[in-house]
Amino acid sequence: MSHTIRSLSNRGEIAKLQFGASNRNMAAMAYTVLDAIEFDAGVSGNGLDKIYSKDQIQTALKGVEYFKDEEFGSYRLRKGDSDSEAFLNKVADGMFGKVNVIVQEPELETKESCASRCHNFLSTIMKSMSSEYVTIEFR
Template sequence: MGHDIYGLNKAREEIAYARFSMGNHNALLLYRLLDAYQFYAGVSGTGKSSIFSLQQVEKAMRGYIKFFKTGDSPSESDCTSWDQKQIFNFIQSCLATAYKEKSVEVYFG
């Protein structure tokens, strides 16, 4: 069991991935940043997905910046842990896709 969270573009191609073991509390941080607690099922995600608008993903990045106290333009080199790095990369990849396509789908497995 664990949290396998995928970002998908409109063609349903994987553009982002984050993996957390079932006991890793950092999974909750990604759910929180995405305002997606309804997809949290304890030891894993619910197996459902949702479409996130560009504005929602931008809000997640602003939350990341505030939580980790990074500058306005965070980068992978700012990351101090593996989980911080995968959360950053996940949101950054979703944001890049949302800029192009105006939204991104996120699957919570």
Template sequence: MGHDIYGVSKAGNEVAYARFSMGNYNASILYSLLDANEFHAGVSGSGGSSTFTIEQMEKAMDAYKQLFSHIPLSEADWDLKQILMFIENCLETAHKDGSVSVYFG
């Protein structure tokens, strides 16, 4: 069990991936930043998905920066780095496609 979260383009290509073990509390950070707590099923994602607009992904990025800008990326732990990479890649895709789908497994 664990959280496998995928960002997917309109063409169906995987553009982002984040993995958290079932006991890793940092998974809740990504759910919260995406305002997607309804997809957090405890030890894993719910299996559901949602489509995020450019604005929603920009809001997630802004929230990440507000929470973690005081931590230099070189000193951030792996989970914070993968959360940032996930949001960056999804935001880039949303800019290209108009939106990005995220699957919460």
């Protein structure tokens, strides 16, 4: 499972941003700067498209610059999250008897790496926009 965010023009693909389903730091940044939180289906995009103007892409680039200097939080479960581990242990206990489930923390991309990749994605779109609008698909 993974996220693929692609920008398209009438000539085809302009730029692509891909990251794993468990990379919640990248998901938090990419979907936030694109003002597309509702397109994040957790393990991938929700399969829908959104049309962006040049101004919206420029605003997204400014959002990346903001995130470079500010703390941002991901919205994933963290290892040691008592609610998630307690729930999973109850389910496992009911199915298999007494066991101990530990939520494994996924590898997370650094804030700097997320910002760099998002900036490159959006800059490529800006440089390639031959019309006032571009379609971005969330898969």
